[in-house]
Amino acid sequence: xxxxxxxxxxxxxxxxxxxxxxxxxxxxxxxxxxxxxxxxxxxxxxxxxxxxxxxxxxxxxxxxxxxxxxxxxxxxxxxxxxxxxxx
Amino acid sequence: xxxxxxxxxxxxxxxxxxxxxxxxxxxxxxxxxxxxxxxxxxxxxxxxxxxxxxxxxxxxxxxxxxxxxxxxxxxxxxxxxxxxxxxxxxxxxxxxxxxxxxxxxxxxxxxxxxxxxxxxxxxxxxxxxxxxxxxxxxxxxxxxxxxxxxxxxxxxxxxxxxxxxxxxxxxxxxxxxxxxxxxxxxxxxxxxxxxxxxxxxxxxxxxxxxxxxxxxxxxxxxxxxxxxxxxxxxxxxxxxxxxxxxxxxxxxxxxxxxxxxxxxxxxxxxxxxxxxxxxxxxxxxxxxxxxxxxxxxxxxxxxxxxxxxxxxxxxxxxxxxxxxxxxxxxxxxxxxxxxxxxxxxxxxxxxxxxxxxxxxxxxxxxxxxxxxxxxxxxxxxxxxxxxxx
Numbered sequence: 001x002x003x004x005x006x007x008x009x010x011x012x013x014x015x016x017x018x019x020x021x022x023x024x025x026x027x028x029x030x031x032x033x034x035x036x037x038x039x040x041x042x043x044x045x046x047x048x049x050x051x052x053x054x055x056x057x058x059x060x061x062x063x064x065x066x067x068x069x070x071x072x073x074x075x076x077x078x079x080x081x082x083x084x085x086x087x
Numbered sequence: 088x089x090x091x092x093x094x095x096x097x098x099x100x101x102x103x104x105x106x107x108x109x110x111x112x113x114x115x116x117x118x119x120x121x122x123x124x125x126x127x128x129x130x131x132x133x134x135x136x137x138x139x140x141x142x143x144x145x146x147x148x149x150x151x152x153x154x155x156x157x158x159x160x161x162x163x164x165x166x167x168x169x170x171x172x173x174x175x176x177x178x179x180x181x182x183x184x185x186x187x188x189x190x191x192x193x194x195x196x197x198x199x200x201x202x203x204x205x206x207x208x209x210x211x212x213x214x215x216x217x218x219x220x221x222x223x224x225x226x227x228x229x230x231x232x233x234x235x236x237x238x239x240x241x242x243x244x245x246x247x248x249x250x251x252x253x254x255x256x257x258x259x260x261x262x263x264x265x266x267x268x269x270x271x272x273x274x275x276x277x278x279x280x281x282x283x284x285x286x287x288x289x290x291x292x293x294x295x296x297x298x299x300x301x302x303x304x305x306x307x308x309x310x311x312x313x314x315x316x317x318x319x320x321x322x323x324x325x326x327x328x329x330x331x332x333x334x335x336x337x338x339x340x341x342x343x344x345x346x347x348x349x350x351x352x353x354x355x356x357x358x359x360x361x362x363x364x365x366x367x368x369x370x371x372x373x374x375x376x377x378x379x380x381x382x383x384x385x386x387x388x389x390x391x392x393x394x395x396x397x398x399x400x401x402x403x404x405x406x407x408x409x410x411x412x413x414x415x416x417x418x419x420x421x422x423x424x425x426x427x428x429x430x431x432x433x434x435x436x437x438x439x440x441x442x443x444x445x446x447x448x449x450x451x452x453x454x455x456x457x458x459x460x461x462x463x464x465x466x467x468x469x470x471x472x473x474x475x476x
Contacts, residue, residue, distance in 0.1 A: 012121050013146065013162065044164045045146040049206045051171050056145045082145040 002061075002076040004031060009082055010046075014039040023078075028059050029068040031078060046080065056083040089476050091431055092156075093439055093460070094137065095447065096125030096469030101139050103157045104460065110437050110451040113460050120151045120160055126211045126265075127426055128471045131236060133219065135475075138237055140223060142209025150210055150223060150237040166240035167223065167231055169205040169247070212426070214267035218274040224264030228255060228281045230293070243293040246279065251298065251315045258282040258318060265425055266321055270329050278322070278332065278347060285317035286334070286347055299347030304338040321366045321425045325373035325403075333376050333404060335366040335425075340378060342404045353404040359391045365428035369436060369453075375401045377430070377438060377454055379423045388422050395419040397428075397440065399454045413457035414448065421446070424468055431472035441467030 004021040011017055017039045025031035029051070036043035048054045051068060059066045060079040072078065093104040093113065100118025125141040139151040139160075149162040205227055212224035221233040223240065230243040255262060266280030275292045278299065285300040303317045318337030325331035334341040339354035339361040354361045360380035369375035377399050381388045390396060395414035398407040415421075421442045428440040439449045445464040450457045 009121070009145065041163055041165065044149075045143075048147060049168055049171050054145065054147055 001074060002031060002072045002078050004035065004078045004080065006035075006080050007082050010042070010080065013045060014042060017042075025072055027068065027072060028061065028066050028070045028078070031072055032068075057081075058083050089433075089474065091433070091437070092473045092475070093429075093447070093449075094128035094130075094139075094469075094471040094473060095441060095464065095467060096128050096139065096141070096426070097441075097445075097465040097467050098124050099465040101125045101128060101141075101151075101157075102464060103137075104447070108433060110431075110433075110449060111458070113449075115461060115464075116157060118465075119153075119157055120162075123149070123151075124209070125151075125469060126209065127213050127469045129213045129215065130471070130473045131221070132215055134236065136236065138213050138221070140210035140213045142226075148207050148210045148225060150213065150233075150240075152237050163238050164207075164210075164240070165238065166233075166242070167207050167210070167225065169207065169229065169242065208261075211263045211265045212267050214269055216269040216274050216277065217272050220274070222267050222269065222277070224267050224279060224281075226264070227257070227262040228264040228284065230264055230267070230279060232293070245289065245294045246287065246296050249287070249296050251284075254315065255281065255284045256316070266319070268322065268324050268332070271324075272329070276329075276346075280319040280322055282320070283316065283318040283337070285315045286319050286322060288347055299343075300350070301348065302343075302350035302352065303334070303336055303341055304352070306338045320364045323366055323368040323376065325376075326369055326371050328373045331373055331403075333366055333368060335363050335378055337362060340366075340404060356400075356405055357407040358398055362388070363423075364425035365423055365440065367428050367430050367438065370430060370432045371434075372401070374403050375399065375453075376404070377428065378407070379428060379440060381422055387420070389420040390422075393417065393419050395421050395448075397438065397450070397454050397457075410450070410454040410457070412455060413450075413459075426469040427467050429470040429472045432474050437472060439470050439472055441470045443467065 023034045032043050058081045089108040095102040100122040101120045102117030104113040106113040123141045123143045125139050127140040137153045142148040149164045151160045151162045153160045207225045214222045223231045230246050231240040233240045264281050268278040270276035278288045287296040288299045289296045298315045300317045305312045305317045320335045322334035330346045332343045341350040343350045363380045367377045394416045396409045396411040400407045431437040435453045437451045441447045446462045447460040449460045
Protein backbone atom coordinates (compact mmCIF):
# COMPACT_ATOMS: atom_id res chain seq x y z
CA UNK A 1 0.00 0.00 0.00
CA UNK A 2 1.32 3.46 -0.95
CA UNK A 3 0.21 6.98 -0.20
CA UNK A 4 -0.31 9.04 -3.35
CA UNK A 5 -0.47 12.82 -3.28
CA UNK A 6 -2.05 14.52 -6.30
CA UNK A 7 -1.52 18.12 -7.47
CA UNK A 8 -4.18 20.80 -7.23
CA UNK A 9 -4.43 21.31 -10.98
CA UNK A 10 -5.20 17.62 -11.47
CA UNK A 11 -7.81 17.60 -8.71
CA UNK A 12 -9.60 20.43 -10.50
CA UNK A 13 -10.20 18.10 -13.44
CA UNK A 14 -11.96 15.52 -11.27
CA UNK A 15 -14.42 17.25 -8.94
CA UNK A 16 -14.78 15.53 -5.60
CA UNK A 17 -11.50 13.65 -5.79
CA UNK A 18 -9.31 13.89 -2.68
CA UNK A 19 -5.68 14.93 -2.83
CA UNK A 20 -4.46 11.99 -0.75
CA UNK A 21 -5.04 8.34 -1.72
CA UNK A 22 -4.06 5.01 -0.23
CA UNK A 23 -3.46 2.77 -3.24
CA UNK A 24 -2.08 -0.71 -3.90
CA UNK A 25 0.22 -1.34 -6.83
CA UNK A 26 3.59 -2.89 -7.49
CA UNK A 27 4.71 -0.16 -9.92
CA UNK A 28 3.92 3.44 -10.73
CA UNK A 29 1.96 2.16 -13.73
CA UNK A 30 -0.18 -0.04 -11.49
CA UNK A 31 -0.77 2.80 -9.06
CA UNK A 32 -2.02 4.99 -11.89
CA UNK A 33 -4.38 2.25 -13.04
CA UNK A 34 -5.74 2.05 -9.50
CA UNK A 35 -6.23 5.81 -9.43
CA UNK A 36 -8.01 5.64 -12.78
CA UNK A 37 -10.55 3.29 -11.24
CA UNK A 38 -11.36 5.97 -8.68
CA UNK A 39 -11.29 8.83 -11.18
CA UNK A 40 -11.98 7.53 -14.68
CA UNK A 41 -9.82 9.32 -17.20
CA UNK A 42 -7.07 10.24 -14.76
CA UNK A 43 -4.54 7.90 -16.33
CA UNK A 44 -5.04 9.59 -19.70
CA UNK A 45 -4.18 12.92 -18.10
CA UNK A 46 -0.84 11.56 -16.82
CA UNK A 47 0.24 8.98 -19.39
CA UNK A 48 0.76 9.32 -23.14
CA UNK A 49 1.45 6.86 -25.92
CA UNK A 50 4.33 4.52 -25.31
CA UNK A 51 3.07 4.24 -22.64
CA UNK A 52 5.10 6.78 -20.71
CA UNK A 53 4.50 9.65 -18.36
CA UNK A 54 3.55 12.85 -20.17
CA UNK A 55 6.62 15.05 -20.69
CA UNK A 56 5.70 17.63 -18.06
CA UNK A 57 4.40 15.21 -15.44
CA UNK A 58 6.87 14.10 -12.81
CA UNK A 59 6.36 11.26 -10.34
CA UNK A 60 8.51 10.82 -7.25
CA UNK A 61 8.57 7.64 -5.16
CA UNK A 62 9.93 8.33 -1.69
CA UNK A 63 11.59 11.44 -3.07
CA UNK A 64 13.23 9.79 -6.06
CA UNK A 65 12.12 10.62 -9.59
CA UNK A 66 10.34 7.65 -11.12
CA UNK A 67 8.90 6.35 -14.35
CA UNK A 68 6.05 3.95 -15.02
CA UNK A 69 8.16 0.90 -14.29
CA UNK A 70 9.49 2.10 -10.95
CA UNK A 71 8.63 -0.35 -8.12
CA UNK A 72 6.47 0.87 -5.26
CA UNK A 73 7.74 -0.33 -1.86
CA UNK A 74 5.13 -0.99 0.79
CA UNK A 75 4.46 2.21 2.66
CA UNK A 76 5.94 4.43 -0.03
CA UNK A 77 4.89 8.00 -0.61
CA UNK A 78 4.22 8.87 -4.25
CA UNK A 79 4.07 12.49 -5.35
CA UNK A 80 2.55 13.41 -8.72
CA UNK A 81 3.77 16.85 -9.75
CA UNK A 82 3.19 19.01 -12.81
CA UNK A 83 6.66 20.11 -13.84
CA UNK A 84 7.64 23.75 -13.87
CA UNK A 85 6.64 24.71 -17.37
CA UNK A 86 5.68 27.96 -18.94
CA UNK A 87 7.00 31.43 -19.13
CA UNK B 88 -36.39 35.90 -26.36
CA UNK B 89 -33.50 35.43 -28.70
CA UNK B 90 -30.11 35.31 -27.03
CA UNK B 91 -26.67 34.88 -28.51
CA UNK B 92 -23.47 33.46 -27.17
CA UNK B 93 -19.95 34.06 -28.41
CA UNK B 94 -17.76 31.09 -27.54
CA UNK B 95 -14.11 32.10 -27.41
CA UNK B 96 -11.09 29.83 -27.20
CA UNK B 97 -7.86 31.33 -25.93
CA UNK B 98 -4.42 30.34 -24.78
CA UNK B 99 -5.69 30.54 -21.21
CA UNK B 100 -9.07 28.85 -21.34
CA UNK B 101 -12.48 29.24 -22.92
CA UNK B 102 -14.70 32.26 -22.42
CA UNK B 103 -18.41 32.72 -23.08
CA UNK B 104 -19.93 36.10 -23.85
CA UNK B 105 -23.69 36.33 -23.41
CA UNK B 106 -25.74 38.90 -25.29
CA UNK B 107 -29.15 39.50 -26.80
CA UNK B 108 -30.25 39.89 -30.40
CA UNK B 109 -29.23 43.57 -30.45
CA UNK B 110 -25.65 42.32 -30.07
CA UNK B 111 -24.40 45.47 -28.40
CA UNK B 112 -23.91 44.54 -24.76
CA UNK B 113 -22.08 41.43 -23.66
CA UNK B 114 -21.20 39.84 -20.36
CA UNK B 115 -18.03 37.77 -20.10
CA UNK B 116 -17.68 34.43 -18.29
CA UNK B 117 -14.40 32.62 -17.88
CA UNK B 118 -11.79 31.36 -17.98
CA UNK B 119 -13.48 27.98 -18.40
CA UNK B 120 -12.06 24.50 -19.01
CA UNK B 121 -9.62 25.03 -16.13
CA UNK B 122 -7.64 27.51 -18.17
CA UNK B 123 -6.57 24.96 -20.76
CA UNK B 124 -5.53 26.26 -24.18
CA UNK B 125 -8.63 25.87 -26.37
CA UNK B 126 -8.40 25.69 -30.15
CA UNK B 127 -12.05 25.26 -31.14
CA UNK B 128 -15.58 25.38 -29.74
CA UNK B 129 -18.85 24.18 -31.24
CA UNK B 130 -22.38 23.48 -30.12
CA UNK B 131 -23.69 19.97 -30.65
CA UNK B 132 -26.88 20.03 -32.70
CA UNK B 133 -29.81 18.47 -30.94
CA UNK B 134 -28.44 18.54 -27.41
CA UNK B 135 -27.12 22.11 -27.34
CA UNK B 136 -24.05 20.88 -25.48
CA UNK B 137 -20.95 23.06 -25.80
CA UNK B 138 -17.83 21.18 -26.89
CA UNK B 139 -14.33 22.61 -26.56
CA UNK B 140 -11.17 21.18 -28.12
CA UNK B 141 -7.77 21.70 -26.64
CA UNK B 142 -4.72 20.35 -24.96
CA UNK B 143 -2.87 21.04 -21.74
CA UNK B 144 0.92 21.22 -21.74
CA UNK B 145 0.79 19.01 -18.66
CA UNK B 146 -2.27 16.84 -19.05
CA UNK B 147 -2.49 16.26 -22.81
CA UNK B 148 -5.35 16.47 -25.26
CA UNK B 149 -9.05 16.46 -24.44
CA UNK B 150 -12.48 17.38 -25.67
CA UNK B 151 -14.45 19.22 -23.02
CA UNK B 152 -18.23 19.01 -22.81
CA UNK B 153 -20.76 21.19 -21.01
CA UNK B 154 -24.47 20.42 -20.95
CA UNK B 155 -25.47 23.41 -18.83
CA UNK B 156 -24.35 26.33 -20.94
CA UNK B 157 -20.78 26.33 -19.74
CA UNK B 158 -21.35 26.21 -15.98
CA UNK B 159 -19.88 22.74 -15.48
CA UNK B 160 -17.65 20.66 -17.73
CA UNK B 161 -16.43 17.13 -18.21
CA UNK B 162 -13.50 16.09 -20.37
CA UNK B 163 -12.27 13.00 -22.14
CA UNK B 164 -9.54 11.77 -24.42
CA UNK B 165 -10.48 8.10 -24.24
CA UNK B 166 -9.47 6.66 -27.60
CA UNK B 167 -7.81 9.87 -28.81
CA UNK B 168 -4.59 8.02 -29.53
CA UNK B 169 -2.73 6.38 -32.37
CA UNK B 170 -1.91 3.55 -29.98
CA UNK B 171 1.03 2.73 -27.75
CA UNK B 172 2.84 1.14 -30.66
CA UNK B 173 2.63 4.23 -32.84
CA UNK B 174 5.74 6.20 -33.44
CA UNK B 175 7.81 4.42 -36.01
CA UNK B 176 10.56 6.87 -36.99
CA UNK B 177 10.06 5.75 -40.58
CA UNK B 178 6.58 7.21 -40.62
CA UNK B 179 7.63 10.53 -41.94
CA UNK B 180 8.78 14.01 -41.07
CA UNK B 181 7.75 15.32 -37.72
CA UNK B 182 10.26 17.93 -36.77
CA UNK B 183 10.91 19.77 -39.99
CA UNK B 184 10.43 23.48 -40.14
CA UNK B 185 7.78 23.27 -42.82
CA UNK B 186 7.55 25.64 -45.71
CA UNK B 187 9.42 28.91 -45.39
CA UNK B 188 7.22 31.33 -43.55
CA UNK B 189 4.70 28.71 -42.48
CA UNK B 190 2.41 29.85 -39.76
CA UNK B 191 3.35 29.95 -36.14
CA UNK B 192 0.11 29.49 -34.34
CA UNK B 193 0.65 28.71 -30.74
CA UNK B 194 4.38 28.88 -30.19
CA UNK B 195 4.52 25.26 -29.21
CA UNK B 196 7.77 23.46 -29.71
CA UNK B 197 8.00 20.69 -32.24
CA UNK B 198 8.78 17.94 -29.80
CA UNK B 199 12.25 17.11 -30.91
CA UNK B 200 13.00 14.77 -28.02
CA UNK B 201 12.53 11.04 -27.79
CA UNK B 202 8.77 11.07 -27.34
CA UNK B 203 6.71 8.77 -29.53
CA UNK B 204 6.42 10.55 -32.83
CA UNK B 205 2.66 10.18 -32.87
CA UNK B 206 1.69 11.17 -29.37
CA UNK B 207 -1.50 13.18 -29.73
CA UNK B 208 -0.73 16.50 -28.08
CA UNK B 209 -3.85 18.58 -28.61
CA UNK B 210 -7.24 18.68 -30.31
CA UNK B 211 -7.44 21.39 -32.93
CA UNK B 212 -10.87 21.13 -34.51
CA UNK B 213 -14.38 19.79 -34.01
CA UNK B 214 -17.36 19.24 -36.31
CA UNK B 215 -20.57 17.25 -36.38
CA UNK B 216 -21.77 15.25 -39.35
CA UNK B 217 -25.32 14.85 -40.64
CA UNK B 218 -25.61 11.53 -38.86
CA UNK B 219 -24.80 13.03 -35.47
CA UNK B 220 -21.24 11.75 -35.51
CA UNK B 221 -18.72 14.04 -33.84
CA UNK B 222 -15.31 14.50 -35.45
CA UNK B 223 -12.05 15.79 -34.00
CA UNK B 224 -8.88 16.85 -35.78
CA UNK B 225 -5.68 16.54 -33.77
CA UNK B 226 -1.97 17.23 -33.72
CA UNK B 227 -0.05 15.44 -35.15
CA UNK B 228 -2.54 15.42 -37.96
CA UNK B 229 -5.24 12.81 -37.80
CA UNK B 230 -8.99 12.45 -37.58
CA UNK B 231 -11.05 10.79 -34.85
CA UNK B 232 -14.77 10.24 -34.51
CA UNK B 233 -17.11 9.80 -31.61
CA UNK B 234 -20.61 8.34 -31.61
CA UNK B 235 -21.27 9.33 -28.00
CA UNK B 236 -20.76 13.06 -27.96
CA UNK B 237 -17.04 13.01 -27.29
CA UNK B 238 -16.94 10.58 -24.37
CA UNK B 239 -15.03 7.96 -26.39
CA UNK B 240 -13.18 8.23 -29.69
CA UNK B 241 -11.99 5.99 -32.50
CA UNK B 242 -9.29 6.68 -35.05
CA UNK B 243 -10.27 7.24 -38.71
CA UNK B 244 -7.36 5.19 -39.93
CA UNK B 245 -8.00 5.66 -43.64
CA UNK B 246 -6.65 9.22 -43.54
CA UNK B 247 -3.55 8.37 -41.52
CA UNK B 248 -2.90 5.44 -43.85
CA UNK B 249 -2.99 7.61 -46.96
CA UNK B 250 0.00 6.83 -49.22
CA UNK B 251 1.22 10.41 -48.99
CA UNK B 252 1.43 10.29 -45.17
CA UNK B 253 5.23 9.78 -45.08
CA UNK B 254 5.61 13.07 -46.94
CA UNK B 255 3.41 15.15 -44.65
CA UNK B 256 5.33 17.98 -43.04
CA UNK B 257 4.21 20.46 -40.42
CA UNK B 258 4.00 24.18 -40.54
CA UNK B 259 5.85 25.94 -37.77
CA UNK B 260 2.73 25.57 -35.63
CA UNK B 261 2.78 21.82 -36.01
CA UNK B 262 1.34 19.11 -38.22
CA UNK B 263 -2.31 19.85 -37.52
CA UNK B 264 -5.70 18.83 -38.83
CA UNK B 265 -7.45 22.15 -38.33
CA UNK B 266 -10.50 22.12 -40.59
CA UNK B 267 -13.31 19.57 -40.86
CA UNK B 268 -16.15 20.18 -43.31
CA UNK B 269 -18.75 17.40 -43.36
CA UNK B 270 -21.19 17.22 -46.25
CA UNK B 271 -24.51 18.51 -44.91
CA UNK B 272 -26.60 15.54 -46.06
CA UNK B 273 -24.27 12.76 -47.23
CA UNK B 274 -22.54 11.18 -44.24
CA UNK B 275 -20.10 9.41 -46.54
CA UNK B 276 -18.54 12.67 -47.73
CA UNK B 277 -16.25 14.99 -45.82
CA UNK B 278 -13.36 17.35 -46.43
CA UNK B 279 -10.48 18.03 -44.04
CA UNK B 280 -7.63 20.52 -44.11
CA UNK B 281 -4.13 19.80 -42.82
CA UNK B 282 -1.18 22.19 -42.54
CA UNK B 283 1.05 22.08 -44.41
CA UNK B 284 -0.40 19.22 -46.44
CA UNK B 285 -3.62 20.41 -48.05
CA UNK B 286 -7.26 19.40 -48.46
CA UNK B 287 -8.47 15.80 -48.57
CA UNK B 288 -11.93 14.40 -49.33
CA UNK B 289 -13.53 11.09 -48.49
CA UNK B 290 -16.58 9.78 -50.29
CA UNK B 291 -16.88 6.50 -48.43
CA UNK B 292 -17.19 7.55 -44.83
CA UNK B 293 -13.48 7.85 -44.13
CA UNK B 294 -12.21 4.56 -45.50
CA UNK B 295 -10.33 6.19 -48.37
CA UNK B 296 -9.26 9.78 -49.01
CA UNK B 297 -8.13 11.78 -52.03
CA UNK B 298 -6.14 15.02 -52.12
CA UNK B 299 -8.13 18.02 -53.33
CA UNK B 300 -5.42 20.56 -54.09
CA UNK B 301 -5.41 20.89 -57.86
CA UNK B 302 -5.02 24.52 -58.82
CA UNK B 303 -3.68 25.58 -55.43
CA UNK B 304 -0.22 27.08 -55.47
CA UNK B 305 2.60 26.09 -53.16
CA UNK B 306 4.96 28.99 -53.76
CA UNK B 307 7.39 27.80 -51.10
CA UNK B 308 8.50 24.77 -53.13
CA UNK B 309 10.15 24.87 -56.56
CA UNK B 310 8.42 23.56 -59.64
CA UNK B 311 4.75 22.91 -60.29
CA UNK B 312 2.35 22.58 -57.38
CA UNK B 313 2.55 19.09 -55.86
CA UNK B 314 -0.36 16.75 -55.21
CA UNK B 315 -0.05 17.51 -51.49
CA UNK B 316 2.05 19.94 -49.52
CA UNK B 317 -0.19 22.97 -49.96
CA UNK B 318 -0.55 25.12 -46.91
CA UNK B 319 -4.31 25.37 -46.49
CA UNK B 320 -5.22 27.76 -43.69
CA UNK B 321 -9.02 27.48 -43.69
CA UNK B 322 -11.83 26.53 -46.04
CA UNK B 323 -15.60 26.55 -45.76
CA UNK B 324 -18.68 25.49 -47.70
CA UNK B 325 -21.05 27.89 -49.42
CA UNK B 326 -24.54 28.01 -47.99
CA UNK B 327 -26.77 25.47 -49.68
CA UNK B 328 -24.11 24.49 -52.24
CA UNK B 329 -22.10 21.54 -50.96
CA UNK B 330 -19.91 21.47 -54.06
CA UNK B 331 -18.86 25.10 -53.62
CA UNK B 332 -15.89 25.56 -51.31
CA UNK B 333 -13.92 28.71 -50.56
CA UNK B 334 -10.35 28.53 -49.28
CA UNK B 335 -7.89 30.85 -47.60
CA UNK B 336 -4.43 29.45 -48.20
CA UNK B 337 -0.90 30.48 -47.29
CA UNK B 338 -0.69 31.34 -51.00
CA UNK B 339 -3.96 33.04 -51.87
CA UNK B 340 -7.73 32.77 -51.79
CA UNK B 341 -9.48 30.12 -53.86
CA UNK B 342 -12.90 28.89 -55.00
CA UNK B 343 -13.99 25.43 -56.06
CA UNK B 344 -17.38 24.61 -57.56
CA UNK B 345 -16.83 20.88 -57.85
CA UNK B 346 -16.14 19.79 -54.33
CA UNK B 347 -12.46 20.62 -54.44
CA UNK B 348 -11.52 18.76 -57.62
CA UNK B 349 -10.32 22.05 -59.11
CA UNK B 350 -9.61 25.37 -57.40
CA UNK B 351 -9.71 28.82 -59.01
CA UNK B 352 -7.22 31.39 -57.73
CA UNK B 353 -9.05 34.51 -56.54
CA UNK B 354 -5.93 36.48 -55.71
CA UNK B 355 -5.88 39.91 -57.29
CA UNK B 356 -9.58 40.44 -56.83
CA UNK B 357 -9.10 43.40 -54.58
CA UNK B 358 -7.73 41.72 -51.49
CA UNK B 359 -4.48 43.42 -50.44
CA UNK B 360 -2.66 40.25 -49.45
CA UNK B 361 -2.77 36.64 -50.47
CA UNK B 362 -1.88 35.62 -46.94
CA UNK B 363 -4.39 35.28 -44.13
CA UNK B 364 -5.93 32.71 -41.87
CA UNK B 365 -9.73 32.82 -41.31
CA UNK B 366 -12.51 32.49 -43.87
CA UNK B 367 -16.19 32.47 -42.94
CA UNK B 368 -19.17 31.87 -45.23
CA UNK B 369 -22.60 33.48 -45.04
CA UNK B 370 -25.28 31.23 -43.48
CA UNK B 371 -27.80 31.80 -46.32
CA UNK B 372 -26.11 33.49 -49.29
CA UNK B 373 -23.71 31.19 -51.16
CA UNK B 374 -22.08 34.19 -52.84
CA UNK B 375 -20.85 35.84 -49.66
CA UNK B 376 -17.85 35.16 -47.47
CA UNK B 377 -15.39 37.12 -45.36
CA UNK B 378 -11.59 37.00 -45.07
CA UNK B 379 -8.99 38.93 -43.08
CA UNK B 380 -5.85 39.47 -45.17
CA UNK B 381 -2.58 39.77 -43.30
CA UNK B 382 0.84 40.83 -44.44
CA UNK B 383 3.13 38.07 -45.65
CA UNK B 384 4.88 36.02 -42.95
CA UNK B 385 8.22 37.71 -43.53
CA UNK B 386 6.45 41.08 -43.21
CA UNK B 387 4.89 40.46 -39.83
CA UNK B 388 1.47 38.82 -40.36
CA UNK B 389 -0.62 41.79 -39.31
CA UNK B 390 -3.37 43.70 -41.07
CA UNK B 391 -1.84 45.53 -44.06
CA UNK B 392 -0.55 49.02 -43.31
CA UNK B 393 -1.47 48.38 -39.66
CA UNK B 394 -4.98 49.43 -40.67
CA UNK B 395 -7.67 47.01 -39.55
CA UNK B 396 -10.27 45.66 -41.96
CA UNK B 397 -12.38 42.64 -42.79
CA UNK B 398 -12.91 42.00 -46.48
CA UNK B 399 -16.23 40.75 -47.84
CA UNK B 400 -17.19 39.36 -51.20
CA UNK B 401 -20.78 39.06 -52.38
CA UNK B 402 -19.92 37.58 -55.79
CA UNK B 403 -18.10 34.37 -54.88
CA UNK B 404 -14.73 36.00 -54.59
CA UNK B 405 -14.66 37.81 -57.92
CA UNK B 406 -14.44 41.12 -56.05
CA UNK B 407 -13.93 42.07 -52.42
CA UNK B 408 -14.83 45.20 -50.50
CA UNK B 409 -13.10 46.53 -47.41
CA UNK B 410 -15.07 46.88 -44.18
CA UNK B 411 -13.28 49.10 -41.71
CA UNK B 412 -15.81 51.46 -40.08
CA UNK B 413 -15.20 51.37 -36.36
CA UNK B 414 -11.94 49.47 -36.63
CA UNK B 415 -8.63 51.20 -35.84
CA UNK B 416 -7.02 52.57 -38.98
CA UNK B 417 -3.63 53.49 -37.58
CA UNK B 418 -1.07 51.55 -35.59
CA UNK B 419 -3.26 48.45 -35.56
CA UNK B 420 -0.78 45.61 -35.68
CA UNK B 421 -3.52 43.04 -35.36
CA UNK B 422 -3.38 39.41 -36.36
CA UNK B 423 -6.29 36.96 -36.53
CA UNK B 424 -5.81 33.19 -36.51
CA UNK B 425 -7.60 30.59 -38.58
CA UNK B 426 -10.45 29.74 -36.23
CA UNK B 427 -10.85 33.18 -34.72
CA UNK B 428 -13.64 34.55 -36.92
CA UNK B 429 -17.28 33.43 -36.85
CA UNK B 430 -20.72 34.52 -37.94
CA UNK B 431 -24.14 34.05 -36.41
CA UNK B 432 -27.38 33.18 -38.19
CA UNK B 433 -29.39 36.32 -37.50
CA UNK B 434 -30.54 38.76 -40.19
CA UNK B 435 -28.46 40.80 -40.77
CA UNK B 436 -25.66 38.39 -40.01
CA UNK B 437 -23.33 39.18 -37.13
CA UNK B 438 -19.62 38.66 -37.68
CA UNK B 439 -17.07 38.44 -34.87
CA UNK B 440 -13.31 38.13 -34.87
CA UNK B 441 -10.70 37.86 -32.13
CA UNK B 442 -7.07 38.86 -32.30
CA UNK B 443 -3.81 37.42 -31.07
CA UNK B 444 -3.65 40.39 -28.72
CA UNK B 445 -6.98 39.63 -27.06
CA UNK B 446 -9.38 42.07 -28.69
CA UNK B 447 -12.81 40.79 -29.70
CA UNK B 448 -14.56 42.80 -32.43
CA UNK B 449 -18.17 42.39 -33.54
CA UNK B 450 -20.28 43.60 -36.46
CA UNK B 451 -24.06 43.20 -36.36
CA UNK B 452 -24.48 44.38 -39.97
CA UNK B 453 -22.52 41.80 -41.94
CA UNK B 454 -19.21 43.60 -41.66
CA UNK B 455 -20.14 47.18 -42.50
CA UNK B 456 -19.48 48.59 -39.04
CA UNK B 457 -17.57 47.23 -36.07
CA UNK B 458 -17.56 47.63 -32.29
CA UNK B 459 -15.03 46.45 -29.74
CA UNK B 460 -16.67 43.84 -27.51
CA UNK B 461 -13.76 43.46 -25.12
CA UNK B 462 -10.10 44.29 -25.40
CA UNK B 463 -8.40 42.34 -22.71
CA UNK B 464 -8.82 38.63 -23.30
CA UNK B 465 -5.81 36.32 -23.64
CA UNK B 466 -4.57 35.49 -27.13
CA UNK B 467 -7.67 34.39 -29.04
CA UNK B 468 -7.53 31.18 -31.01
CA UNK B 469 -11.19 30.44 -31.72
CA UNK B 470 -14.55 32.18 -31.98
CA UNK B 471 -17.97 30.63 -32.46
CA UNK B 472 -21.36 32.37 -32.45
CA UNK B 473 -24.49 30.57 -31.28
CA UNK B 474 -28.07 31.85 -31.50
CA UNK B 475 -30.64 30.60 -28.99
CA UNK B 476 -34.27 31.24 -29.90
